[in-house]
Amino acid sequence: MIARLAAIGMFAVALATTSICAGAAQSARGAQAAPGSCDRNCLISFVDQYLAALLAHDAARLPLASNVRYTENTISLPLGKGLWATASGFGNFKQYFADAVSGQVGFIGVVKENDIPAILALRLKIVARRITEIEAIVPRETQGAGRLEASGGPLPLWDEVLPPAERRSRQELASITNSYFEAIVHNNGSLAPFDKNCRRAENGFYSVLNPDPELAWDPKSSFRPYQLGCEKQLNTGIWSYIRNIRERRFPIIDEERGLVVAFIVFDHPGTVPYFEAPGFGRVNNPPEFLRPNSMSILEAFKIKNGLILQVAAEGGFLPYGIGSGWAKPSERTLP
Amino acid sequence: MRKRLHMVAILTALAIVFGAFALRMDAGTRTAAQQAAAVESSCDYGCLTAMVDQYLKALVAHDPAQIPVADHVKFTENTIPLKLGQALWGTMSGMGTYKFYFADPHDGQAGLEATIRENDTPAILLLRLKVVHHKITEVETLVHRNADEAKALEKLGQPNPVWLQPLQPSERTSREDMVKAANLYFEGILHSSGDMVPFDPRCNRILDGYQDTNNPTAKGWFDMGSFRPDAMGIRENMNTGVWTYIKSIEPRRFVIVDEKMGIVLGILMFNHPGNVKWADVPGVGRVPMPPVTLRPSSVEAGEFFKIEVGKIRQIEGVTIALPYGAREGWEEPGK
Numbered sequence: 130m131i132a133r134l135a136a137i138g139m140f141a142v143a144l145a146t147t148s149i150c151a152g153a154a155q156s157a158r159g160a161q162a163a164p165g166s167c168d169r170n171c172l173i174s175f176v177d178q179y180l181a182a183l184l185a186h187d188a189a190r191l192p193l194a195s196n197v198r199y200t201e202n203t204i205s206l207p208l209g210k211g212l213w214a215t216a217s218g219f220g221n222f223k224q225y226f227a228d229a230v231s232g233q234v235g236f237i238g239v240v241k242e243n244d245i246p247a248i249l250a251l252r253l254k255i256v257a258r259r260i261t262e263i264e265a266i267v268p269r270e271t272q273g274a275g276r277l278e279a280s281g282g283p284l285p286l287w288d289e290v291l292p293p294a295e296r297r298s299r300q301e302l303a304s305i306t307n308s309y310f311e312a313i314v315h316n317n318g319s320l321a322p323f324d325k326n327c328r329r330a331e332n333g334f335y336s337v338l339n340p341d342p343e344l345a346w347d348p349k350s351s352f353r354p355y356q357l358g359c360e361k362q363l364n365t366g367i368w369s370y371i372r373n374i375r376e377r378r379f380p381i382i383d384e385e386r387g388l389v390v391a392f393i394v395f396d397h398p399g400t401v402p403y404f405e406a407p408g409f410g411r412v413n414n415p416p417e418f419l420r421p422n423s424m425s426i427l428e429a430f431k432i433k434n435g436l437i438l439q440v441a442a443e444g445g446f447l448p449y450g451i452g453s454g455w456a457k458p459s460e461r462t463l464p
Numbered sequence: 465m466r467k468r469l470h471m472v473a474i475l476t477a478l479a480i481v482f483g484a485f486a487l488r489m490d491a492g493t494r495t496a497a498q499q500a501a502a503v504e505s506s507c508d509y510g511c512l513t514a515m516v517d518q519y520l521k522a523l524v525a526h527d528p529a530q531i532p533v534a535d536h537v538k539f540t541e542n543t544i545p546l547k548l549g550q551a552l553w554g555t556m557s558g559m560g561t562y563k564f565y566f567a568d569p570h571d572g573q574a575g576l577e578a579t580i581r582e583n584d585t586p587a588i589l590l591l592r593l594k595v596v597h598h599k600i601t602e603v604e605t606l607v608h609r610n611a612d613e614a615k616a617l618e619k620l621g622q623p624n625p626v627w628l629q630p631l632q633p634s635e636r637t638s639r640e641d642m643v644k645a646a647n648l649y650f651e652g653i654l655h656s657s658g659d660m661v662p663f664d665p666r667c668n669r670i671l672d673g674y675q676d677t678n679n680p681t682a683k684g685w686f687d688m689g690s691f692r693p694d695a696m697g698i699r700e701n702m703n704t705g706v707w708t709y710i711k712s713i714e715p716r717r718f719v720i721v722d723e724k725m726g727i728v729l730g731i732l733m734f735n736h737p738g739n740v741k742w743a744d745v746p747g748v749g750r751v752p753m754p755p756v757t758l759r760p761s762s763v764e765a766g767e768f769f770k771i772e773v774g775k776i777r778q779i780e781g782v783t784i785a786l787p788y789g790a791r792e793g794w795e796e797p798g799k
Contacts (some may be wrong), residue, residue, distance in 0.1 A: 177749040201760075202787035211760045211788050215738040242738065243758035266648040267687060269759050419583035420609045421541070447787065448542035449551045463550055 132383035167255045169383075171225040175260065183216045183240075194259040194342075200454035201383060202266045203425050203447060205378040212249070215242035220274065224283040224441075226390045228381040230299070231456055232256055235381045235390040235427065237283075237443055239274045240267070246274035246383060248332060250382060250427035250443035252392065264392065264455065266427050268332055268445040276333025286439060287431055290303055291387050295434045303379040306389040306430050309375040316404075318360030322436045327359035330442035331355035337362055337440075352409040359437065366404035368416040371395050372464040376453040387432040394453050398464050507595050509724060512567040512574035517547045519603070520578075523556045527667060532599045538602040540793040543764060544782050552589070552607055552632055556591055560614065564623040566722040566729060566768065570639075572596055573720045575729060577623075577768065577782060579614045582607075587671060590766040590782040592719055592729065593702065600715035604719075604731065606766050608782050616673030624670075626770045628780045631726040637774045643718045645776055646728040646769040650713045658702030664775040667698050671765070673780045679703050685754040690744065698779075705749075709740040709757040726771045733792055734763045760788035 130188050167175070182190040188208035201211040220239025227234045232255045240249040248268045254262035297305070305322060312321040329337045339355040346354050346367060354367045372394035381390035399421040403413045426444030430437055507515065515531075528548035539553040560579025567574035575592040587609045594602035608614070611705035622628070637645070645662050652661035668677045676682065677698040684694035686706045693701050712735040720729040738760040742750045767781035 164524070201789070203790040204791075210737065215758065215760055240651045242760075243741065243755075245755050245758055247759070331796045382677045399583065416583070416611070419585060420555055420587070422608075448544045448784070450541075450546050451545040463546065 166229060167232060167258060168229045169227040170234070171258075172229065172253075173225050175255055176225060176234055176236045176251065177262070178342060179251070179263075180236075180238075181220060184348065186213055186216070186217065188213060192259045194261040196258060197260055197263065199263040199265070200328065202267055202445070203451055205454060206308045208263070210238065212242065212265060217243050220246060220278045222277040222280065222282055224287060224429075226381050226383060226388050227245075228383055228390075231382070233262075233380045233382055235285050235429065237427070238275075239277050239442060242269070245269075246271050246278070248274050248277060252390070252427070254380070266425055266444055268443055269446065270332055273332030273334070273443075275369050276330075280330075280333060283379050283441075284439065288386065289386070290385050291433060296384050296387060297432060297435050298382060299382045300387040301435065302382050302387065302389050302430075302432055305435065305437065306379055306434050307377060309430070309440070310361050310391075310393060312360075312372055313368045313371055316363060316366045316369050318363030321360075321363075321445045323359045324433065324436035324438040325358065327439065329359060329442065330446070331442045347415070348368060350406075350409060350412045351399050352406050355407075359440075363404040365409075365412075367406070367412070369404045370397050370399075370400050370401040370414050370452065372401070373462075375461065375463075376456040378455065381394060386463060387438075389430045389432065390432070392453060392455070393426055393428060393429045394451070395426060396463055397422050397424070398445075398449065400464075422446045423449050423451050425451065425453055467525050473515060485735065497700075504632060507598055508569050509567045510796075511598075512572070512593075512595060513565045513576075514571060515593060516565060516567075516574050516576055516591065519591065519593060519600070520559065525551060526553055527555065528553060534596065534599040534601040537600055537603065538711045541605045542607060543786065543790055543793040545793055548603065551584065551661075552580075552784055557581045557584050560586055561618050562620070562623065564627040564723055564725040567721055568720045568722050570589075570723075571720070573602075575720060577766075577780065579618050580607075580615070582609070586611045586618070588617060588697050588782050590767075592731070605763060606782050608784060610672065613673040616706045617670075618673075620670075620673070620748075623779070624778055626772075627725070627727070627768070627780070630724050631772060634770045636723060636726065637771050639721045639723060641755060641774055642721055642723075642726070642728045642769075645771050645774060646715065647729050648718060648720060649728075649769065649776060649779070650732065652702050653707050653710060656705040656708060657702065658699030661702065662700070662775045663699050663742050664772060664777040665697070667776050667778055669698055669769075669779040669781075672783055685756075686743070686751055688748070691748045691751060691776065704745045704751075705743040706745065706751065708743050709738075709753050710734050711737050711740070715795070717792075726777075728769045728771060729766060731764070731766045731792065731794075733786075733790070734765060735788070736761050736763070738786070762786045762788050762790045764790070764792060 134345055143330040199208050218241040224237040224238045234253050236251040238249050239246050250266040252264040308321040316342050336355050336357050344355040354362050374393050376394045378392045399419050403411050406412045424444045431439040479776050497562040539548050563576055563578035565576045572595045577596055580587050580589045585675050592604040676694045680695040682694040686693050692740050693704050693706050696752040714731050716732040718730045738758050742752050744752050763783050765781050765783045770777040
């Protein structure tokens with residue numbers, strides 16, 4: 130077991146190096162967008178334009194690059210297919226993440242498909258005012274979409290512009306985000322810097338600092354991990370069924386607001402039947418974690434003073450080992 | 465219910481259908497190279513099913529070293545190429561109580577449908593092996609991870625006797641005509657025409673443990689007043705048009721033709737764009753489509769057809785829900 134963990138750890142480190150190099154390359158280009166490029170408002174307007182075209186089922190309205198690429202839940206599709214054929218409206222929940230340096234913009238919202246709500250997590254890449262990349266993760270989970278709607282909108286803290294002293298460089302923000310994934314795969318909350326008020330919502334469900342006493346992991350145990358904070362929860366080992374986090378990308382970084390939008394794939398081989406939670410003893414994993422699957426996820430982070438303050442993850446279960454649609458198959462290593 | 469994601473409907477273009485049909489027929493006719501390979505492989509019916517048993521034993525032992533594999537062996541689970549040892553190889557904890565085999569010595573292929581235990585939770589496995597020179601060159605698995613549906617299959621007791629009884633020589637059909645009959649079933653779905661399919665009047669369909677024809681007690685997706693398509697015979701059921709949300713069934717592969725038992729195994733992708741809101745049922749009127757069909761999805765199905773005297777005597781299958789547009793993992797390179 131120790132050898133296996135070590136092997137996974139080495140893989141994670143290798144990935145982290147690659148990822149942070151990518152972040153550094155962006156950083157080297159400078160935190161300022163090039164003159165004439167698409168600024169924050171411009172990027173956000175691209176999302177709104179995209180949503181309007183989606184609703185009209187008419188991609189021809191968009192300024193598309195000739196080599197534009199679209200994926201929906203990891204699958205490459207022609208524009209016009211998938212959500213483009215079913216979108217019938219939007220909810221009120223809308224959250225934007227803009228990065229004028231990388232020319233990329235993220236969005237979390239609620240889309241209605243033939244009036245049935247789903248979550249839409251979106252990334253657009255804009256080059257020379259044309260859309261070159263469209264990555265959509267659509268968890269078709271009405272409950273999750275309902276939770277986002279019921280929340281009344283994103284917490285105001287997401288959009289707060291940080292005083293310069295509380296900001297971190299692009300490279301640091303990417304590195305902090307990556308350390309969060311390292312903390313998960315090593316079941317060690319001390320590997321990532323958390324604010325004591327750190328909270329995480331997964332498809333709108335608060336899985337951290339959630340006081341609901343009914344929320345259990347193993348009905349046979351008094352263990353209530355959802356009541357814990359980010360760091361303490363990681364230390365319990367509840368995420369030990371996540372054996373690998375691969376294809377880590379950090380395409381959207383906003384230094385002013387302390388935001389990072391990461392895209393990753395979680396691998397759950399289904400081989401961890403239980404874990405030993407300090408103070409509680411053995412806790413069984415539920416049957417849904419005892420079968421192989423992977424999850425493609427958009428995960429957004431608010432990082433203030435170098436500490437992770439808020440996390441929002443949107444994603445759904447997919448066949449084990451599936452690629453994100455944005456990495457070469459040769460880059461895929463699985464537990 | 466979700467097994468119904470599989471099934472039927474609308475024709476997009478006659479030219480496309482007939483073009484695809486011509487291609488499919490290749491599966492039923494053997495090339496000189498295939499014939500030569502068959503002679504060389506000389507693994508007969510018993511040898512092939514023994515190979516399936518050996519595979520299952522190795523799977524339970526989590527030890528791929530126990531099976532003879534070719535250097536270039538290809539393995540997929542739920543469409544994703546993986547290494548032997550991954551996914552179900554890490555979670556398989558035993559066999560269930562339901563299974564039946566099929567084999568095609570002419571092509572060196574064999575497989576089975578069986579209930580299994582994955583960390584003690586029931587699931588349904590469809591396995592296909594290709595054997596060349598007594599070594600496994602291809603492993604294709606569909607694992608339907610739904611315990612209730614696996615239990616439903618086991619509640620049937622033994623498989624329908626038709627799956628276990630070899631055909632009399634007088635009941636046999638040529639390989640080509642066996643594939644043709646199975647293919648007509650899919651054409652029938654796309655055309656909402658059971659009349660074009662050579663059904664034996666006794667034919668029923670069981671998908672993922674659920675019989676959705678001649679099942680008067682079933683609570684079906686489409687039930688509306690006295691309209692009960694799951695209580696109908698398969699021809700009448702297909703004629704209703706309830707499967708029109710299935711807009712294409714591509715690709716289609718007829719991978720195993722078991723002449724001894726009269727079984728054809730097709731592995732195919734049902735594509736549901738999610739934009740068909742109702743069915744116009746003759747004599748009934750508009751029947752609304754259930755919500756699950758109103759969102760884009762693809763469903764890979766492995767379906768077995770028992771062909772007796774040129775007629776489809778029984779259908780059974782296993783399905784996997786996938787993102788819309790997902791590939792099967794067995795496409796020819798470049799396609």
